[in-house]
Amino acid sequence: MRTKTFAAAALLAAASLTLTACGSGGDSDKPVAVVSEEAGSDKAATVLDQPFEKPDLVLTDTQGKKYDLRKETQGKPTLIYFGYTHCPDVCPSTMSNIAVAKKQLPKAEQDDLRVVLVTTDPDRDTPAELGKWLKGIDPQFVGLTGDFSTIQAGARTLGIAFDPPKKDKNGKLISEHGTQVIAFSPKTDGGYVLYGEDATVDDYTKDLPKLVKGQKP
Numbered sequence: 001m002r003t004k005t006f007a008a009a010a011l012l013a014a015a016s017l018t019l020t021a022c023g024s025g026g027d028s029d030k031p032v033a034v035v036s037e038e039a040g041s042d043k044a045a046t047v048l049d050q051p052f053e054k055p056d057l058v059l060t061d062t063q064g065k066k067y068d069l070r071k072e073t074q075g076k077p078t079l080i081y082f083g084y085t086h087c088p089d090v091c092p093s094t095m096s097n098i099a100v101a102k103k104q105l106p107k108a109e110q111d112d113l114r115v116v117l118v119t120t121d122p123d124r125d126t127p128a129e130l131g132k133w134l135k136g137i138d139p140q141f142v143g144l145t146g147d148f149s150t151i152q153a154g155a156r157t158l159g160i161a162f163d164p165p166k167k168d169k170n171g172k173l174i175s176e177h178g179t180q181v182i183a184f185s186p187k188t189d190g191g192y193v194l195y196g197e198d199a200t201v202d203d204y205t206k207d208l209p210k211l212v213k214g215q216k217p
Helices: 008-015 032-039 069-073 090-102 107-112 127-135 148-156 201-211
Strands: 003-006 045-052 058-060 066-068 078-083 114-119 142-144 181-184 191-195
Touching (some): 069 114, 078 090, 090 114, 114 148, 191 201
Parallel strands (some): 003 045, 078 114, 114 142
Antiparallel strands (some): 045 191, 058 066, 078 181, 181 191
């Protein structure tokens, strides 16, 4: 099983230094999640020795309703990812990988699992835009938008950094953001497992049956 224990403090320290720009080619830094690979590891799942606390975020869902992240996901296996709908590569592939793996779970576990995309581009990602995009991936996925500074502060509590969207050298608006997926335990509500953008469908397919039970992958 592709797992590794890694200090959450080290991830937090590195988070402010590492960003990945969706669609920006190979010039970007690797996301903080692959810090473990620098030690010669090819692990997909990083098991944190100090779990993250779930962000205290109250945002807007795809129906335009208030969504209290902690309250709505309490006691539920939860995967949280920060990205945006105009991302041409990392974001859709990450969400699609999770969606494919989720379909391998029993129906009851699929219904119990919460997969949450929090936008890093709230100006363009309206509730309707998020809803349309996620419907094409998995209608059960939760999309959240809101005030940029609020979202950014919430992400930082998970060691995830991102900047306001900006234009690249071709004039295209992009959002540079950390590409970690963090799994929260239904037992403790702590974020105890972290995945980077290199996690595959097979990785999630193998790990989700344990994650929905709050077990280590």
